Amino acid sequence: MRGRACKDMVRALGSHTLAIVHGLGDFTLFTLRSFQSALGSRRLFRRVLRAGFEQGVRCLPVILIVGIFTGLVLGLQGYYVLNRFGSESLLGALVSLSLVRELGPVLAALMLVGQAGSALSAELGIQRNTEQVAALETMGVSSLGYLVTPRLLAALVVFPMQTALFVTIGLLGGSLSGSLLLGLESGVYWSSVERAVQMQDVTECFLKALTFGLLTISLCAYHGFNAHRCRNATGARAVSASTTRAVVQSSIVVLAADYVITSFLV
Amino acid sequence: MVLSSPDLLLQVKGVHKRFGANVVLAGADLDVPRGSVVTVMGRSGTGKSVFLKCLAQVILADEGQIFFDGRALADNDAKSRLEFRRRCSFLFQSNALFDSLTALENVALPLEQTTDLRDAEIRERSLEAMRQLELESHQDRYPSQLSGGMQKRLALARAIVTRPELVLFDEPTAGLDPLRRNAVFTMIAKYQRQFGFTAVIVTHDVQEALAASDRVALLDKGRMNFQGSPTEFRASEDLVVTSFRDNITALNASLAAIRQGEIIPSEDS
Amino acid sequence: MKQTQLEFLVGAFVLLGLAAITYLTVKLGGGSLLGNDTYALEARFTSASGLNTGSNVVVAGVPVGRVEAIRMEPSEYTAIVTFRVMSGLKLPTDSMASIKTTGLIGDKFVALSPGADETHLEPGARITMTESSVDLESLIGKMAFGSVTEETEKAPPP
Structure with missing residues (x-):
């Protein structure tokens, strides 16, 4: 009896591992095919523009709001900590390095997942459900090329931009709370910012933004696009399940990828 | 590769399809002569839609061969499949309209994505298709703002705008009242003559199908039990065909009874 | 939404984003100026x-x-x-x-x-x-x- 239970456990472990490996491979192929589909796609620029609108213009308010509050609170917290050591002049360095290296790319990506990624996943799920994806295929239109490729291409441009905007507005927020509320000289703040941030940090920031953009948008598209393959639900439930999965996995992937990139670069 | 007869636009040989343990198609054949209207009938749940989707390559068949215009469509031959899809249109039972695009954008989409026509030409051709289906005044509406019949016409407009040689109709009359059903078949027949495409229709509306088709086929238990002209179908002595016809007659009789106000005994009394 | 309006909004966003990227790389990164x-x-x-x-x-x-x-x-x-x-x-x-x-x-x-x-x-x-x-x-x-x-x-x- 005992031996059997053990065997079952090992088998369950094996089947889970296989499922994960299979899923990873499937996802990678999905992403590669999406880029490949760019070659045969007609009037791609228009679709990219549309996707750029969804990920860029639509998400700009939330990026700016979250960005400025992040900067404000960093300025506030940082000021009180540095005040104890009498090094308020380093506030700019603290705010800018936190924003450029970590918070900017990560928070911007999380916000974009929440707004654009979830919308993308749900939209594709519904299009799959109502046979719109199949309809594209019967027309001889690549459904990946029409639905996914433009989103991925837009993400590669939009994510770095949103991250840059997030960091910029965050720096502004830091200076607001530092100089307006707490009376730090704003020149001290900005010169500290400029002295602290180096090209390497900025490169790291954009590298992260690009990676997060590619991974999250592709992951959200993957889950929406495969809503019909959802194992334990169909119809509207499948759309909601795949959207949830898309958002949760994207968020985890952002943080995990952040750790990996940071550990490789530092 | 076996070349099929030249007057057949589409020839299906021994298509098998199973979902898990559930065998849906067990060697279904179909011959579709060029320029004809062929209707596949059968009880609901006999895999008519699956059969049609196998033809359109929406679902890939497990076994069997499909010849289009004398050439076999192979699973691994993406190029020939793409060519087939560009020359063939599929009308989904659910219409499968793009619900975030306007009616005109829906019709224009296949042209925009599969041809290199200029924008103005695309617009003109799309409007022309909509005009022929009497939809020109609804071009800026979204599919959800159109009635069921209009949606069906819009889906047809989108299907014919690429001037396909073959149009596959999946249950075009599902969920419509008898009057509309007739109208849909009339519409298909009318446009089939007007545009000269070949049509394959899957339906369970026997009377309408017999009236509108050049050839009919009966799908039962995963195989084609009958293929021939409507006249032959009416005269056939095949057991499956007669039982199917009898069922229809019985159904019609009970429908007539309901219309006359007779009380139908409910199951629990 | 009209195509032109969409183009304008996306264009404005791209300009804004490019400005922010330039600020980060040139002003903060500073590397390219010493170059x-x-x-x-x-x-x-x-x-x-x-x-x-x-x-x-x-x-x-x-x-x-x-x-x-x-x-x-x-x-x-x-x-x-x-x-x-x-x-x-x-x-x-x-x-x-x-x-x-x-x-x-x-x-x-x-x-x-x-x-x-x-x-x-x-x-x-x-x-x-x-x-x-x-x-x-x-x-x-x-x-x-x-x-x-x-x-x-x-x-x-x-």
Whole structure:
């Protein structure tokens, strides 16, 4: 009896591992095919523009709001900590390095997942459900090329931009709370910012933004696009399940990828 | 590769399809002569839609061969499949309209994505298709703002705008009242003559199908039990065909009874 | 939404995004401005503790370059710091390099004090006159364990 239970456990472990490996491979192929589909796609620029609108213009308010509050609170917290050591002049360095290296790319990506990624996943799920994806295929239109490729291409441009905007507005927020509320000289703040941030940090920031953009948008598209393959639900439930999965996995992937990139670069 | 007869636009040989343990198609054949209207009938749940989707390559068949215009469509031959899809249109039972695009954008989409026509030409051709289906005044509406019949016409407009040689109709009359059903078949027949495409229709509306088709086929238990002209179908002595016809007659009789106000005994009394 | 309006909004977003990216790379990153017009110098320190690659190099308090590499010289157990300064800057051969700290616990940087020689340091030359960073911890240690006061006591009375 005992031996059997053990065997079952090992088998369950094996089947889970296989499922994960299979899923990873499937996802990678999905992403590669999406880029490949760019070659045969007609009037791609228009679709990219549309996707750029969804990920860029639509998400700009939330990026700016979250960005400025992040900067404000960093300025506030940082000021009180540095005040104890009498090094308020380093506030700019603290705010800018936190924003450029970590918070900017990560928070911007999380916000974009929440707004654009979830919308993308749900939209594709519904299009799959109502046979719109199949309809594209019967027309001889690549459904990946029409639905996914433009989103991925837009993400590669939009994510770095949103991250840059997030960091910029965050720096502004830091200076607001530092100089307006707490009376730090704003020149001290900005010169500290400029002295602290180096090209390497900025490169790291954009590298992260690009990676997060590619991974999250592709992951959200993957889950929406495969809503019909959802194992334990169909119809509207499948759309909601795949959207949830898309958002949760994207968020985890952002943080995990952040750790990996940071550990490789530092 | 076996070349099929030249007057057949589409020839299906021994298509098998199973979902898990559930065998849906067990060697279904179909011959579709060029320029004809062929209707596949059968009880609901006999895999008519699956059969049609196998033809359109929406679902890939497990076994069997499909010849289009004398050439076999192979699973691994993406190029020939793409060519087939560009020359063939599929009308989904659910219409499968793009619900975030306007009616005109829906019709224009296949042209925009599969041809290199200029924008103005695309617009003109799309409007022309909509005009022929009497939809020109609804071009800026979204599919959800159109009635069921209009949606069906819009889906047809989108299907014919690429001037396909073959149009596959999946249950075009599902969920419509008898009057509309007739109208849909009339519409298909009318446009089939007007545009000269070949049509394959899957339906369970026997009377309408017999009236509108050049050839009919009966799908039962995963195989084609009958293929021939409507006249032959009416005269056939095949057991499956007669039982199917009898069922229809019985159904019609009970429908007539309901219309006359007779009380139908409910199951629990 | 009309196509033109969409194009305008996306265009505006792209301009905004490009502005932010330019700000980050050019103004903050700063690397590209120093870019090619630099030359390398070396300096030998007994200790480079606290100094990092990328630390500032200043003359009279003005940043003129960055530290490129820090390595250990195995033969004499000293730190060799390689740094790049702007090519417009001519430094006399007897210039001194010292490692200093901004504030009490701030970043370490290399301060160059130009000498008075007629000849200038060639690219790749080594500055020999150096002053290592003040080791704050050992200074505090000395104070805590009284070695500083002992030394003053040992000093001859005035």
